[in-house]
Amino acid sequence: MNFSIYDFTSFTKWIDNALNSSMSPGWAILVELVIIGIVFIAFYAVIGLYLVLAERKVCALIQNRLGPNRVGPIGMFQTIADLIKLLMKELIEIKHADKFLFNLAPFIVIIASFMAIAALPFAKGLHAIDLNIGIFYLFAVSSLGVIGILLSGWSSNSKYSLIGAIRSGAQVVSYELSVGLALLSVVIFSGTMQLSGIVESQANGWWIIKGHIPAIISFLIFLVASTAETNRGPFDLAEAESELTAGFHTEYSGIKFAFFFLAEYMNMFIVAAIAATVFLGGWMPFHIQGWEGMNNVMDYIPPFIWFFGKTIFVILVMMWFKWTFPRLRIDQLLTLEWKYLLPINLMNIVLIAFIVLMGWYIK
């Protein structure tokens, strides 16, 4: 396999060496952190804003209408205008609210999604940190966000917010299991928790193809469970617009509301990126063993296009079922997890372990 044309390892090494040669190692790390921070903030803002626009366009497509089309060509700058509006809005102070926690909650939500981006491999050598327990880290970090949601619901001093937050808590605690087990199936297949290792293991075919039916089951369970974990429709019980007005963020206004809003879309991006990385090969091009000509052509498509293409595909699927399904009820939601997804998932894990033991998958 020839990935050298798009190998970013030498590029990042070169930056690292240049910084280390010009200053002491401590300062070099500090400068690197600042660079990565700035890059990620910019990335976060752009992705967040354009996912909002994408969602509005996709839902407009599903609903027989045009969607935003006034600000800029095909409404390109609509979300930027919305952001400016939100920035200028008054931050309403709630009486008898726990001010400290009320102000802290949006930051916890947004920081949790920030931390998850750090581990995502966008291309070969293009990730902020390549932990050897990458999946475990993503799994841990992505569940931090619910603390922010619980805090926001509790500190708002509003009954609607509280109900939304408690629902969200129950939901995330339940679906975390399915997300973890679904990811575990690929860990069993590839034998590593390191995200770059998982991507490398898919050089001769993505796990969803190599792992046969058990991998497809895992992928579907991951898709359902991660939608539930990000509080998106049809599992948006924490917001439940028709029941709880806006659920946990009812009392938030202005930029604090925007933080929740952006974090929701970033979380969607993150789970889609995880699904793309773990099941669909991440930045790895589409390869079929033996077809060298096609494989070489595929190699010429840059890896970040593969990565974003797959991520966008998963995002589109998630948007599609958000805009066509009605919302589940809380007890049906928990029934789905504990009575259906979890047992299926556990059996699936046993099956995968057996398949790996017998070597019945495409190596």
Place this chain on the structure above:
Amino acid sequence: MEEVFQDVIIKNSDDYIINMGPQHPSTHGVLRFELCLKGEIVKYIIPHCGYIHRGIEKMCEKDTYQQIIHLTDRFDYLSAHINNEAVSIAVENALEVEVPERVKYIRTIIAELNRIASHQLWWCAFGMDLGALTTFFYGLRDRERILDIFEESFGSRLIHSVNCPGGLMYDIHPNFQQKIKDFIKYFRKVLPEYDQLLTDNVIFQVRSKGMGVMSKADAISYGVTGPCGRGSGFSCDVRKNHPYSAYSKVDFKEILFTEGDTFARYKVRIEEMWESMKILEQLVDNIPEGNYTAKMKPIIKLPVGEFFQRVETARGELGVFIVSDGNKTPLRVKFRTPNFSNLFIINKIASGNKIADLVAISGSLDLVIPDIDR
């Protein structure tokens, strides 16, 4: 009958009370539910109405009969024409005026169009209540076509007040019949989409089947009429039981379901849209020639006495009771609006369920709040 009085609510001071409304997206207006929650479960519901009370019945006492028509638009604005029709027929019957056949046909056609439009809007809003946001745009897209027909003929879309005692204000537009035929052709193709999008969805069926079961006895004792009553097997279609206008001349089924749950009420309305289209097809080509209004005196004075007329609106039975002392204004007018009766069964059928079910059940009752408050 004794079980009717068992749901008298006893409040405790330590109940967890939450206000749903008057400003809440799924009460469809300024209705307030006082809910007592136990976790997610609703223990009891106290509906508070009156936030949009305008005293229409009192206002009617100082208006002439022609003016009353315009007030009746404002209670159930989604079946505005049918409300107008009730007062018009009541006044005509009191005066013993024979209206031309043409008027009866046109009134029935507009009423059925109005019923379809109303059920479409209900379908939009019901989907929204359950969290399926796309239904809203599908329904409004089709409703627009009906409103366009109204706009072309009567110059107004929602509350056109085209009825007056004795007939209609103006004749129909030359395109009226052709447009209706086009609409029926279009809507017959589009209505199955409603089933594909919502009715056949597994989540929707799980959320609506077996939820908020209303027995036939409950429906009768609470006076629940319209699609809600018919969903429980209560044969209460005024069009069938006490035909008025041109309903005696058309062949249509009264839709009856016996389950009494949210899904049955939903199915009644979907089937009624099909039936309304059948009625329209029978009438639209056969509108007789003639005058669009009977000859009426400019000042209508009803004889002394009491007059009652009932009609079937999109939500149930609307009764108009006029007491006249022989003047040009009535002495007293009483409207029996369907939603007022339909609302108060909510505690009976929704308590003990989850909050999400309360929203679904109140959505399936198809409440229009100005109709409750008048």
